[in-house]
Amino acid sequence: MTKALFSLQRENDFSKQTAAPALVLEMRRIHKRFPGVNALKDVSFTVSHGGVHGVIGENGAGKSTLMRVLSGAYIADEGEVVVDGKVVPSPTPDAMLRLGIAVIYQELAQAPHLTVAENIFLGRLTKTKLGTVDWPGVREGAREVLGRLGFDVSPEARIDQISVAQRQMVEIAKAIARDARIIVLDEPSAVLGDSELAHLFNIIRRLSREHGVSFIYITHRLKELFEICDDVTVMRDGEVVASTPIDSTNTGELIRHMVGRELKDVFPKRVEPRSEIRLRVSNLTRDGILDNISFDVRRGEILGVCGLAGSGRTEVLRAIAGADRIDAGSVEVDGKAVSIDTPQKGLAVGIGLLPEDRKTEGLFLDQSVGFNITVSKLGLVSWRGLIRPSSENSVVSRFIRQMRIKTPAAGTKVRTLSGGNQQKCGIARQLHAGNEILLVDEPTRGVDVAAKREIYDLLVELTATRGSSVVMVSSELPEILGLCHRILVMRQGCVAAILEGPGATEEQIMSHAVWH
Template sequence: MSEYLIELKNISKRFGGVRALDDVSIAIRPGEIHCLAGENGSGKSTIIKVMSGIYTPEEGEILIDGNSVGRLDPIQAVHRGVQVIYQDFSLFGNLTVAENLALNTYLLEGRKRMDWPRARSMAREVLARLDVEIDIDADVESLPASGKQIVAIARAILAEARLIIMDEPTTALTRHEVDALFAIVRDLKAQGIAILFVSHKMREMLEISERLTVFRNGRKVAEGAMRDFDEPAITRAMTGLELDEEPYAPEIDPAAAPALEVGDLRVAGIVHGVSLELRPGEIVGISGLIGSGRTELARALFGMEKAVARTFRVAGRDVFPRSVQEAIALGIAYVPEDRLSEGLFLTQSIERNMVVSILERLRSGLFLDRKAMRDKTGQMFRDMQIAAPSPDTAVGNLSGGNAQRVMLGRWLLTGAKILILNGPTVGVDVGSKAKIHRIIRDLAEKEGLAVLMISDDVPELTGNCNRIHVMHEGRFVAEFRGADMTEDNINDSLKALR
């Protein structure tokens, strides 16, 4: 009997002239928590699809329990115990928890009618196995991301999963929810279920995983016990570069006129009297639990929420943006957390996505000045270091980091002096994350851009901000700066709010 649940040996996969996987091997033991790391485009998604039968490799061998399986298709993979939980969870939002959990079983059995008592019994039993409580009659669309994650895991268990592949499972979770997920993962390990944990977040890799495999450019470049790695070593393996970043600490003149002054800002029922100052060249962070009012505050500053304030000054002028158009005219820009649904036109080109906020400025009579449009986009394309063949590339074809840089470029073209970033590097790999941080720092330090950075990633805030506010129930409840601005202090503050 093989010691491995699944082995992929010398796998190669091509798409046209591109070699997505080049002679890679990976093996996972029963009951093992194994992390797969790599930047976007490294081959992680391709190997997952080979493992789950979606792609057939041109070369190599797949073994399950030591036996070669030949050609593997998705149905065979499921029958052999391989389950993938993708970032969107692939659940039916308009069905209840019980219905989502029972559906696959009933389909495999060829049932044409729902056996409600059995469905509810199945749901209760599998959730008890996970030691979690969820309303089995609630529609899945009403659940938070952590609840949907649990339903997806429970569904995999009902399908008798032996290997659960989790693709970026913590992207939309708070730290508290991550802790709860990790408790479930450890319980699954104790039951003999293997977990392949795919993530960009190195601290989470180090915390949860026993073994690590790193891909870069379609090749396996590192593998071993997690105890043999630290963050710098993982970064070097993923990128081939040293990306150590010194904390952002430029001298900010406290006497300088603020770029933005807000006093006693309120959004009915959500934000309760927030006061904030941003100076040119300053990066101010906001952390807080989900529901703290952070996003509503950002949207209010950008004219997207109905709000009132005792004071609202931009560059010393008493103003108040009542719409997005007014905020843009005042030099305020906002990059939302969900860039895919709120920020970008995925089927349109980089160029069109960048100039959409300055179309009026590019108008020449009845037509757009195509040369000016191309010149402005080309310069920003280079400044933002976007990895794409040209500005004509569709944004939907870009990695998360490049898509985020398109968003930054769009707002910088407006001449913004105040930049609000909500989750600036969510879903972005470590190399792109470092580039985005460098761009933001340079814009602040060299061009005097005032930045408000909202993030769940505490190291991101402590490494890039001059000071950090903690927000809870619509109010700022703590502020950290200087020597007090440490990860431990901020995490302790957040834990006290739960």
């Protein structure tokens, strides 16, 4: 008996390095590689029984990948997942669900036309003897779970008729109905209002304290961590850079951990912008998305726009370019008020948008390089609506040469080019159209280092020699700091700060961008 106990204890000692009592989950030395990216590097992560563990990090830090490994959606290349001290032999989605791990994603995976009760029991509706669904039983079960959790939602309400906060509650009820013991919340604050969030926090506290449910709470907002979490883990570039009880850290330290990297890319020298104001945006508002945005951009200036995902940075560019409607506000170009409600009108005053997702919004992937370059202003290569092949060919080959677009021919489909060369085609289209106000959204995303450098050079050259104005959204802070004359930081659809580029630091930007 003693011996058995002893061996059990030994085994326990072996399975956990930390002394914390009752670890319900341990992820040990997880590695996950994708082609070209090392998404998770030697990540270890623990959750204690009834604890709330916050995870924070910039976009692309590896938070979501880690949670996908936890839910079984991804299989780790190395490392193991340990639940209740036992290694999970095959971590499939099904197995993780049965072990009581539930992930509640930001985009809720619910059936909008079904009722709350049906969603709670989705996929495992109880049956009657005849094989039909036992509807009274299902409703009763749903009512029981909702009541136990103190959720004020009718089991008969349809999902598309209840609020987002209530939908979050339904997801939590669904997890609890499945006896989940570890619930992952993926940025709930991105979709919830303040009072709804407060309510969610009450629920989290009660479930963790009274029912021993553990939570993993992913967020961008530091303030929430201090409000709800027991522990916090900071991720950066696929690695855990810090993991600590929340009481022994502070906001400044967390921000330093989140950004802490050196400026290693080389940027072309900044040239002073001219004094004339090219673009002035006043009180731009789009209900619920953009709130009273005002700024101006001078000739020859590169204005960086940064902020966390969902802060409205992309939406600002789209609103100015006429891609999305606006509810209030005005735009002036060279001192003249312009009304831009379609991209066509934006183009007419020289405003061009390089969209965030070049594959779905930017390029015609199955058309040729030439097609993609001239499509915005076919008038420049035509005569009375007829395209003149000779003038089109010479324009296209000039861009291919000048911008060093690596393509076998002008007639090659853009789909077959590398990311960097695709992006150059998109920029070439803007230049062909003669746009002098360029709104570029993540211009270097998915682009290799050499092409990145070429894009930087190009943007600087355009502003310095032609006096073009560039507004650049980027989630890569080093490139914002390296290129921009001024930096507009967004938070929650508002302008949080406008900083001078030279001298600004990542810490400074992040402290404006995060919620605290």
